[in-house]
Amino acid sequence: MFENSVEGHEIIQQIRHNNTTSLNIEYKNISNEGAKVIAEELKINSRLTDLDIRYNNISQEGTKAIAEALKINSTLTNLKIGNNSISEEGAKALAEALKINSTLTSLDIRYNNISEEGAKAIAEALKVNSTLTNLNIGNNTISEEGAKTFAVALKKNSTLTSLNIGSNSISQEGVKAFAETLKINSTLKDLNIGSNSISQEGVKAFAEALKINSTLTSLNIEHSTISEEGANAIAEALKINSALTSLNIESSSISEEGTKAIAVALKINSTLTSLNIGYSSISEEGAEAIAEALKINSTLTSLDIGIKSISKEVVQAIAEALEINTTLTRLFIDTNSYIVSEEVAAVEKILSMNARLTSTYMTSTHIDGRPDW
Numbered sequence: 001m002f003e004n005s006v007e008g009h010e011i012i013q014q015i016r017h018n019n020t021t022s023l024n025i026e027y028k029n030i031s032n033e034g035a036k037v038i039a040e041e042l043k044i045n046s047r048l049t050d051l052d053i054r055y056n057n058i059s060q061e062g063t064k065a066i067a068e069a070l071k072i073n074s075t076l077t078n079l080k081i082g083n084n085s086i087s088e089e090g091a092k093a094l095a096e097a098l099k100i101n102s103t104l105t106s107l108d109i110r111y112n113n114i115s116e117e118g119a120k121a122i123a124e125a126l127k128v129n130s131t132l133t134n135l136n137i138g139n140n141t142i143s144e145e146g147a148k149t150f151a152v153a154l155k156k157n158s159t160l161t162s163l164n165i166g167s168n169s170i171s172q173e174g175v176k177a178f179a180e181t182l183k184i185n186s187t188l189k190d191l192n193i194g195s196n197s198i199s200q201e202g203v204k205a206f207a208e209a210l211k212i213n214s215t216l217t218s219l220n221i222e223h224s225t226i227s228e229e230g231a232n233a234i235a236e237a238l239k240i241n242s243a244l245t246s247l248n249i250e251s252s253s254i255s256e257e258g259t260k261a262i263a264v265a266l267k268i269n270s271t272l273t274s275l276n277i278g279y280s281s282i283s284e285e286g287a288e289a290i291a292e293a294l295k296i297n298s299t300l301t302s303l304d305i306g307i308k309s310i311s312k313e314v315v316q317a318i319a320e321a322l323e324i325n326t327t328l329t330r331l332f333i334d335t336n337s338y339i340v341s342e343e344v345a346a347v348e349k350i351l352s353m354n355a356r357l358t359s360t361y362m363t364s365t366h367i368d369g370r371p372d373w
Contacts, residue, residue, distance in 0.1 A: 002034035015041040015048060022050035026080075035062030042069035042076065052080040054108070063090030070097035070104065080108040082136065091118025098125035098132065106134040110164070119146030123153040126160060136164040138192065147174030151181040154188065162190040166220060170196040179205035182213045189215060194222035194248060203230035210237035210244060218246040222276070231258025238265035238272065246274040250304065259286030266293035266300065278304035278334055284311050291317035295324040302330040310335050310343040319350050322357070330359040 002008040007028065014020045015038065028034070035058045042048070053066075063086040070076070086094070091114045098104070114122075119142040126132070142150075147170040154160065175198050182188070203226050206219070224230070231254050238244070254262070259282050266272070282290070287307045291314075294300070307314060322328070331351060335344065344364055351360040 002030055003037045008034060008037070012037060012041060015045050018045060018047040021047055023048060024052040026052050026054040026056065026083075028056055030056045030058070032059055032062035032065075034058075036065040039065035039069040042066070043072045045073065046075055049075055050078040051076060054080050054083045056084055058084040058086065060085075060087050060090040060093070064093040067093035067097040070094070071100045073101070074103050077103055078106040079104060082108045082110040082112060084112055086112045086114070088115060088118040090114075092121040095121035095125040098122070098129045101129075102131050105131055107132060108136040110136045110138045110140065112140055114140040114142065116143060116146045120149045123149040126150075126153040126157045129157075130159050133159055134162040135160060137168075138164040139167040142168040142170060144171060144174045146170075148177045151177035154178075154181045154185050157185075158187050161187055163188060164192040165196075166192040166222075167195040170198075172197065172199050172202050175199075175202035176205045179209040182206070182209035182216060185213075186215050190218040191216060192218075192220040194220040194224070194250075196223075198224035200225055200227045200230045204233040207233035207237040210234075210241045213241070214243050217243055219244060220248040222248050222250040222252065224249065224252045226252040226254055226258065228255040228258045231255065232261045235261035235265040238262070238269045241269075242271050245271055247272060248276040249280075250276045250306075251279040252277075254280045254282060254286070256283040256286045259283070260289040263289035263293040266290070267296045269297070270299050273299055274302040275300060276304040278306045278332060280306040281308040281336065282306055283308055284314050287314050288317040291321040294321040294328065297325070298327050301327055303328060304332040304334075306334045308336050310341065310347060312343060315343050315346045315350070318347055322350060322354050326356065329357060331357055332359075332361040334363045336364070 003012055011023070011025055014023060030038070030053065034056065035053065038053070058081065063081065063084070066081065086109065090112070091109065094109065114137065119137065119140070122137065123146070142165065147165070150165065170193065175193065175196065178193055179202070198221055203221065203224055206221060226234070226249060234249065254277060262277070282305065284307070287305065290305060333347065344362065348362050351357060351362060
């Protein structure tokens with residue numbers, strides 16, 4: 001019995017006697033039994049604001065108990081119940097709780113095998129809920145229809161500022177629906193929809209949205225099929241957008257011309273502070289174009305860049321850029337060049353000797369695709 005174990009007893013006592021505001025009990029294997037006991041305590045607790053019960057083998061039964069408690073509890077603001085097995089029914093129960101609860105501001109339900117119906121229920125709750133600001137529903141199995149329902153909900157919701165719906169099974173139509181929503185929504189600041197099936201058309205849709213949206217500050221569309229047209233579209237958007245500060249398009253196979261277009265945009269854009277184009281096998285000419293942009297850009301502080309191979313020309317371009325640039329403090333470079341090459345060693349030396357760079361990293365990949373850490 002969970003409550004009869006020494007550890008379980010200590011946890012319950014902490015909640016029962018209101019002597020803590022934050023409780024982390026991840027990796028305790030409390031299962032449904034423990035979740036039910038904790039749920040009963042949450043109904044009467046008046047101090048706990050932060051509860052982390054991730055990685056605890058909690059399924060829909062335990063989740064339903066927690067959800068019922070959320071309908072009564074008026075102090076909890078942050079609940080992490082990710083990496084369990086709450087599935088569809090558990091998600092539906094939490095959705096019903098969100099329609100009633102008026103104190104929870106952050107909910108983490110990632111890695112929970114939530115698919116369409118569960119996602120739809122959570123999305124519908126967002127139309128009603130007016131307190132949740134942060135939702136992480138990434139790494140589930142949400143596909144097209146679930147994504148569309150979320151997109152519709154975000155046209156009505158005016159409190160959510162951060163949404164992670166990355167690493168699901170969302171394809172083109174769902175992605176386009178989110179892009180359309182960004183043209184209307186004026187509260188979302190952070191959107192992670194990366195590692196889905198984002199095609200070139202989806203990237204172009206986001207680019208169009210960025211020309212209109214004036215509140216989103218962080219966008220993650222990593223692992224996309226950007227191609228040249230998509231990169232060109234993103235570049236054009238960066239010339240106009242004045243709100244976005246962080247853009248992640250890592251692992252997106254950006255072409256040489258696409259990289260050059262982004263480089264041109266960096267000479268104009270004055271708000272972006274973080275750009276991730278890592279693991280993208282950018283050509284030497286593309287890398288040199290980014291280096292040239294760094295001589296002019298005065299706002300970028302963090303850059304991840306994936307270069308297919310490091311030549312003497314690329315080494316020189318990086319050296320010259322870092323001599324002139326005064327704002328970059330973090331530079332991570334990955335390359336397919338062998339770590340033992342003279343050129344890679346030269347770049348490593350340049351990075352280590354630069355006084356302004358406070359965080360640097362260089363990784364090379366062997367011919368079989370394995371990183372050389």
